[in-house]
Amino acid sequence: MQPRIVESCSKLTELNPSLHISNLLASQKTAYRKNPLPTYQERIHQLKQLKQALLEFKEPLIEAINQDFSVRSRDETLLAEFMPTIESINYAIKHLKQWMKPSKRKVGLLFMPASNKVHFQPVGVVGIIVPWNYPIFLALGPLVGALSAGNRAMIKMSEFTPNLNKVLTKLLASIYKLDKVAIIEGDAPTAIAFTEQAFDHLLFTGSTSVGRHVMAAAAKNLTPVTLELGGKSPAIISQDAPMVEACERLCFGKSLNSGQTCVAPDYILLPKGCEQEFIQTYQQVFTKMYPSIKDNDDYSAIINEAQHQRLNSWLDEAKEQGAILHEINPKNEDLSSGRKMAPVIVEDANAESTLMQDEIFGPIMPIISYQNIDEALDYVNDRARPLALYYFGYNKQEREHVLQHSHAGGVCVNDTLVHLAQEDMPFGGIGDSGMGQYHGYEGFLTFSKAKAVHTKGHFNSAKFAYAPYKSPIHKLIYKFFIR
Structure with a gap:
């Protein structure tokens, strides 16, 4: 053409x-x-x-x-x-x-x-x-x-x-x-x-x-x-998961395309008491991957100004409602011009805030603590079924428990995103995350x-089932096949 x-x-x-x-x-x-x-x-x-x-x-x-x-x-x-x-x-x-x-x-x-x-x-x-x-x-x-x-x-x-x-x-x-x-x-x-x-x-x-x-x-x-x-795809960090390893893999999945990915980790569930360790480790990992943001061609921008403003307005709302924002800006650069957006880890976000209700689709990551794995699963299962679920940990019994007691379009264990690239596995959501x-x-x-195709030759055994029905052959057929 x-x-x-x-x-x-x-x-x-x-x-x-x-x-x-x-x-x-x-x-x-x-x-x-x-x-x-x-x-x-x-x-x-x-x-x-x-x-x-x-x-x-x-x-x-x-x-x-x-x-x-x-x-x-x-x-x-x-x-x-x-x-x-x-x-x-x-x-x-x-x-x-x-x-x-x-x-x-x-x-x-x-x-x-x-x-x-x-x-x-x-x-x-x-x-x-x-x-x-x-x-x-x-x-x-x-x-x-x-x-x-x-x-x-x-x-x-x-x-x-x-x-x-x-x-x-x-x-x-x-x-x-x-x-x-x-x-x-x-x-x-x-x-x-x-x-x-x-x-x-x-x-x-x-x-x-x-x-x-x-x-x-x-x-x-x-x-x-x-x-x-899409939806809010959770990542569960177990008690035994190596924090550096989990943060590296989460950082890859959340930073790719600046979080503008349908299967990006949306929020993190981690054991109570591990919040500060996670925040500090994630900051270190991100800084190693992206030493700077503003002029770093490895770090993508937000697609347009409307999306950029949406993400910032959600952060403003969360902050007004009492959330603690941890911005990760390795060189403390001025990002007010352009559409580059520094990652933000959000602590203590209000459950009713837009940030916690809608898919984020950007470099913002709320963290939520849990006392035990069933509490984490209850949090996930109380919400719409996600497109992806991520689990970090090497306890096989707990991993199977998570797999059996959760629903998601797909699951990736000890990594993020890459299940989507497996050509020999189906990709698709469930419920609010798709069909x-x-x-x-x-x-x-x-x-x-x-298309089902049933083919017969000249001999037709099914004719023995034809009417009239009150015949010995019908009684035999019923006796043999209805039991």
């Missing part, structure tokens, strides 16, 4: 987003009907094209997202966007042939001779709604699953990443026609129009509050949804219809 066509599509979206999106969807559905079951070779070719284009556009993508954030660590973009996306493509290429094979199932004795197989058929056109925090990975990760399953896709990008959107649009247009993969840009009205379309599956990544609206809109078309939401799952094989299944 030529740049002028991309530009005209963008203008059409602005003028009448609903009509433009509807036309694109109709085009993709028509194309799907002409090729409803892409071959293994076609799918592999599409995945290899995507990988090659991603590598070719690496530098422009990194620079574009850096512009959108004002400062976005190059290494964080490589680690958290490029690496998992490329890994997902490689994993799909390696396993796709096996995934596509029909699954043989057993046939009941009464129905023999026959065969049962489950065929995995593309659902059709998949809608993907992408947030601003990891726009490359959260656009292309689901796309890998959709393409692996043989679908077409329309991707709604966030209006907060305009520079990245332009480059990603150019990347995809260089390898796919619009009736295969299309990108939609626009603000809230465009997003609403997008969710109201009759997609064959809709995947949304974003906040729980917006997720409710997405699900309500999809319900009007009975569109199946996968919701990857459905994808990544790897689960992504293939999510974007496929598992």
Whole structure:
């Protein structure tokens, strides 16, 4: 697709987003009907094209997202966007042939001779709604699953990443026609129009509050949804956990992208009496990783001024209500200009404060003490089920107790975030943190219809069950099968 066509599509979206999106969807559905079951070779070719284009556009993508954030660590973009996306493509290429094979199932004795197989058929056109925090990975990760399953896709990008959107649009247009993969840009009205379309599956990544609206809109078309939401993901530090080790791993998970990560540790539960040890150790660990903040390209900025103001207003509210704020600013730099934000550990936060009620999504970390592990679990279980739960400790009995008495989309033991990068495990939330799952094989299944196919030959044993029913053979069948 030529740049002028991309530009005209963008203008059409602005003028009448609903009509433009509807036309694109109709085009993709028509194309799907002409090729409803892409071959293994076609799918592999599409995945290899995507990988090659991603590598070719690496530098422009990194620079574009850096512009959108004002400062976005190059290494964080490589680690958290490029690496998992490329890994997902490689994993799909390696396993796709096996995934596509029909699954043989057993046939009941009464129905023999026959065969049962489950065929995995593309659902059709998949809608993907992408947030601003990891726009490359959260656009292309689901796309890998959709393409692996043989679908077409329309991707709604966030209006907060305009520079990245332009480059990603150019990347995809260089390898796919619009009736295969299309990108939609626009603000809230465009997003609403997008969710109201009759997609064959809709995947949304974003906040729980917006997720409710997405699900309500999809319900009007009975569109199946996968919701990857967020919530307040807790980290529990056990009595026996080495504090330096726990702080290092927590600091990595909370500092990556300045905490703007759906599975970032939201708050810390630690044994009563360990508060000051944790604060001091965390400060030391952060200072070692980030000796400075203001001009440190390793430390990312907050995405925009609205988010920056939101985080500061939550801190102000917490402080007014009696919380103690421990800012970590190794060089005591003036951060009043720009959108860099120093990490803040919050002690004694009011349970009713916004900070303790809503997902933080930034470099702020409340700490809460507990007397015993069941008190910590009660605190977690009294609240909405989180997307991630983190446990630090080497007591196997306590670890199993935590796993058995808590609910979360995923759990990471003695680390943070990295469970998300395991391609051979499903990723997804539960309750307020989402529904459905994808990544790897689960992504293939999510974007496929598992179609049951029962096949018979000329001989039909089931005819013995035909009417008239009051016959000796029916009595025998009931005696044998109803017991």
